[in-house]
Amino acid sequence: MTTDETPVRRRRGASMADVARLAGVSGQTVSRVANGRRNVDEATRDRVLAAMREVGYRPNSAARALRNGQFRSIGVIAFELSSFGNTRTLDAIAAAATSSGYAVNLIPVLHGTPHDLSGAFDRLGEQAVDGVIILIEAHRLDEADVQMPEGMPVVVIDSNADLDYPVVDTDQAQGSRLATEHLLDLGHRTVWHLGGPEDSYAASRRLRSWRQTLIDHGCPVPPVLTGDWSAGSGYAAGRKLAADPDVTAVFAANDQMALGLLRALHEAGRAVPEDVSVVGFDDMEEAAQFWPPLTTIRQFFPEVARRSVDALIEGIRTGEHHHQPVAVGTELVVRASTAPPRR
Amino acid sequence: MTTDETPVRRRRGASMADVARLAGVSGQTVSRVANGRRNVDEATRDRVLAAMREVGYRPNSAARALRNGQFRSIGVIAFELSSFGNTRTLDAIAAAATSSGYAVNLIPVLHGTPHDLSGAFDRLGEQAVDGVIILIEAHRLDEADVQMPEGMPVVVIDSNADLDYPVVDTDQAQGSRLATEHLLDLGHRTVWHLGGPEDSYAASRRLRSWRQTLIDHGCPVPPVLTGDWSAGSGYAAGRKLAADPDVTAVFAANDQMALGLLRALHEAGRAVPEDVSVVGFDDMEEAAQFWPPLTTIRQFFPEVARRSVDALIEGIRTGEHHHQPVAVGTELVVRASTAPPRR
DNA sequence: AGCCTCCATGTTTACGTCAACATTTCTGGC
DNA sequence: GCCAGAAATGTTGACGTAAACATGGAGGCT
Numbered sequence: 001m002t003t004d005e006t007p008v009r010r011r012r013g014a015s016m017a018d019v020a021r022l023a024g025v026s027g028q029t030v031s032r033v034a035n036g037r038r039n040v041d042e043a044t045r046d047r048v049l050a051a052m053r054e055v056g057y058r059p060n061s062a063a064r065a066l067r068n069g070q071f072r073s074i075g076v077i078a079f080e081l082s083s084f085g086n087t088r089t090l091d092a093i094a095a096a097a098t099s100s101g102y103a104v105n106l107i108p109v110l111h112g113t114p115h116d117l118s119g120a121f122d123r124l125g126e127q128a129v130d131g132v133i134i135l136i137e138a139h140r141l142d143e144a145d146v147q148m149p150e151g152m153p154v155v156v157i158d159s160n161a162d163l164d165y166p167v168v169d170t171d172q173a174q175g176s177r178l179a180t181e182h183l184l185d186l187g188h189r190t191v192w193h194l195g196g197p198e199d200s201y202a203a204s205r206r207l208r209s210w211r212q213t214l215i216d217h218g219c220p221v222p223p224v225l226t227g228d229w230s231a232g233s234g235y236a237a238g239r240k241l242a243a244d245p246d247v248t249a250v251f252a253a254n255d256q257m258a259l260g261l262l263r264a265l266h267e268a269g270r271a272v273p274e275d276v277s278v279v280g281f282d283d284m285e286e287a288a289q290f291w292p293p294l295t296t297i298r299q300f301f302p303e304v305a306r307r308s309v310d311a312l313i314e315g316i317r318t319g320e321h322h323h324q325p326v327a328v329g330t331e332l333v334v335r336a337s338t339a340p341p342r343r
Numbered sequence: 344m345t346t347d348e349t350p351v352r353r354r355r356g357a358s359m360a361d362v363a364r365l366a367g368v369s370g371q372t373v374s375r376v377a378n379g380r381r382n383v384d385e386a387t388r389d390r391v392l393a394a395m396r397e398v399g400y401r402p403n404s405a406a407r408a409l410r411n412g413q414f415r416s417i418g419v420i421a422f423e424l425s426s427f428g429n430t431r432t433l434d435a436i437a438a439a440a441t442s443s444g445y446a447v448n449l450i451p452v453l454h455g456t457p458h459d460l461s462g463a464f465d466r467l468g469e470q471a472v473d474g475v476i477i478l479i480e481a482h483r484l485d486e487a488d489v490q491m492p493e494g495m496p497v498v499v500i501d502s503n504a505d506l507d508y509p510v511v512d513t514d515q516a517q518g519s520r521l522a523t524e525h526l527l528d529l530g531h532r533t534v535w536h537l538g539g540p541e542d543s544y545a546a547s548r549r550l551r552s553w554r555q556t557l558i559d560h561g562c563p564v565p566p567v568l569t570g571d572w573s574a575g576s577g578y579a580a581g582r583k584l585a586a587d588p589d590v591t592a593v594f595a596a597n598d599q600m601a602l603g604l605l606r607a608l609h610e611a612g613r614a615v616p617e618d619v620s621v622v623g624f625d626d627m628e629e630a631a632q633f634w635p636p637l638t639t640i641r642q643f644f645p646e647v648a649r650r651s652v653d654a655l656i657e658g659i660r661t662g663e664h665h666h667q668p669v670a671v672g673t674e675l676v677v678r679a680s681t682a683p684p685r686r
Numbered sequence: 687a688g689c690c691t692c693c694a695t696g697t698t699t700a701c702g703t704c705a706a707c708a709t710t711t712c713t714g715g716c
Numbered sequence: 717g718c719c720a721g722a723a724a725t726g727t728t729g730a731c732g733t734a735a736a737c738a739t740g741g742a743g744g745c746t
Binding site for chain 3: 015016017027028030031032034035059060062063064065066067068
């Protein structure tokens with residue numbers, strides 16, 4: 001597997017020893033300056049700083065990591081970023097990690113089969129990371145017969161609280177309830193649901209909460225249509241919904257599917273929101289520019305990311321983790337795609 | 344800056360020495376097995392492999408990096424991933440890098456101000472990376488007074504060939520020409536342009552090529568509207584375009600702005616494509632589900648990423664780089680948003 | 687037999703950093 | 717002016733790995 005003889009080229013930057021020689025001090029003093037220790041004489045510090053600048057000194061993170069047993073880096077395991085939510089979350093994780101002084105290692109899972117997933121975890125053991133955030137539907141972890149390197153702190157962003165790892169996620173149930181109740185409050189007799197893939201916990205949470213909300217309000221529970229998060233699948237499902245004159249309100253499990261749904265409704269000549277009201281989930285940036293602008297449930301990705309990173313760093317520092325799942329609330333954003341039903 | 348005394352917890356995994364002891368060989372033999380060298384006796388290798396499994400040995404990448412002077416990791420410097428293109432590119436870079444045995448370090452630039460940018464590059468010197476792919480509009484690099492750590496291989500994904508670094512990018516000019524000619528071929532008298540931000544090279548390339556194409560075909564060149572890539576800015580510009588009855592064909596510099604444009608046209612009661620034809624750029628996944636489905640220019644992000652990663656690894660290996668810019672072609676995808684003009 | 691070669695394996699060492707401990711220099715009190 | 721104690725600075729060694737070099741034994745050739 002690793003048999004190729006790579007022609008290696010050493011990058012040879014200035015080391016502490018070089019700086020020390022130039023500044024006429026010991027390497028240890030350079031180390032102290034580099035780490036902002038205060039027990040260094042002002043004049044000495046300046047001399048060292050000048051020397052650093054002169055030789056273009058950069059700390060060698062490999063040596064530092066070896067010495068300290070820490071990389072100050074966290075790994076993020078994710079499928080293709082194509083999904084809007086994952087992208088936003090990753091972005092926010094990177095920001096949060098950076099502000100906490102951690103680097104981010106992106107560990108892609110190339111094809112999503114259990115085999116590839118295991119591959120990602122195998123590689124993980126060799127990755128220069130102190131901990132891992134998993135951005136993958138948890139059920140796939142089971143499938144993949146995954147073995148985390150022993151002692152590797154982990155945080156999972158997912159709604160499955162059964163896991164053996166700390167879990168952070170958007171409060172899917174609350175968001176789903178907000179969406180459904182918004183439509184009921186407008187006077188719709190009931191709300192149809194265009195759900196995400198069955199094997200997604202996020203999707204099943206949204207579905208379950210939608211159903212429960214209908215039951216709580218004494219509304220009939222229509223059959224569920226299922227998509228795969230993509231706009232294309234939303235369109236396919238939308239064609240069926242558009243053909244049914246009973247449908248006056250639909251809650252799509254994400255904005256992308258809602259987009260496809262809108263297209264299907266337009267195509268069928270059903271006006272939104274006059275004939276059919278539509279609510280999405282995510283509040284992706286484009287949702288405000290859909291036609292019509294989409295009422296949706298806003299997720300707070302930065303908050304999810306912040307909490308995940310903090311929990312992970314806590315785990316890295318202390319070696320323990322809180323199994324208390326964290327749920328981040330959502331917010332209803334009302335736009336033009338919802339209105340009372342036509343009488 | 345780095346004065347906090349962090350309570351450090353060592354992660355202590357099995358090392359080569361542990362494996363060696365258990366297998367009754369020297370550390371060097373373990374190293375040979377770990378690296379797939381073939382000059383190890385079959386029986387010995389098996390013994391070592393068994394010992395590795397028993398103690399759960401994982402190579403320590405810090406030690407390896409220190410020893411070899413290489414991290415087998417590349418950095419990707421990017422602004423917020425919000426832009427669709429960057430996300431796709433990052434995703435593809437991660438895939439390409441992984442398949443080449445390199446890890447990916449995501450280095451976010453938090454706010455996009457010159458100050459933050461310098462921060463990213465300062466940190467860069469300490470990052471555990473062998474090279475860097477820059478996913479930032481190149482002109483910002485100038486603004487930021489950026490100093491790459493000496494000898495750090497760099498590849499820039501951008502259309503500015505004036506840079507001192509190897510450049511890889513989509514062939515903006517070719518794509519722009521495709522879009523414009525498609526509309527002219529349909530019989531439109533001329534094509535309006537909704538451009539990206541002025542300080543973006545990609546945007547200015549698309550704009551220049553659009554203008555040149557019109558000139559080549561002897562068409563009048565209408566005034567340019569300028570957005571900031573966002574769907575919202577597309578909407579704002581779209582309101583102006585929608586108010587002008589002369590406008591029958593618009594080429595938007597990306598799909599997101601095209602989405603906002605479509606909304607503005609709908610709102611103004613101008614039918615697409617009957618009254619106005621619209622072409623976008625990118626072919627984001629949702630474009631096929633816009634209303635109407637959007638004719639657009641498809642970019643091949645995986646190709647761009649592959650080329651970038653290859654060029655970077657080449658630079659890492661050899662220490663030299665080819666200044667030959669790489670331009671990846673595009674493809675016209677015709678959908679329902681374009682049609683001949685109404686006569 | 688004597689010698690040379692090839693191959694598996696072992697030993698030493700350096701990569702750059704920083705904790706721990708050792709030493710030197712300064713400060714102030716009497 | 718002397719000494720205790722604090723502050724600044726130096727020395728040593730270890731983190732885990734792998735290249736370079738060293739060793740030793742098996743087999744082939746004359």
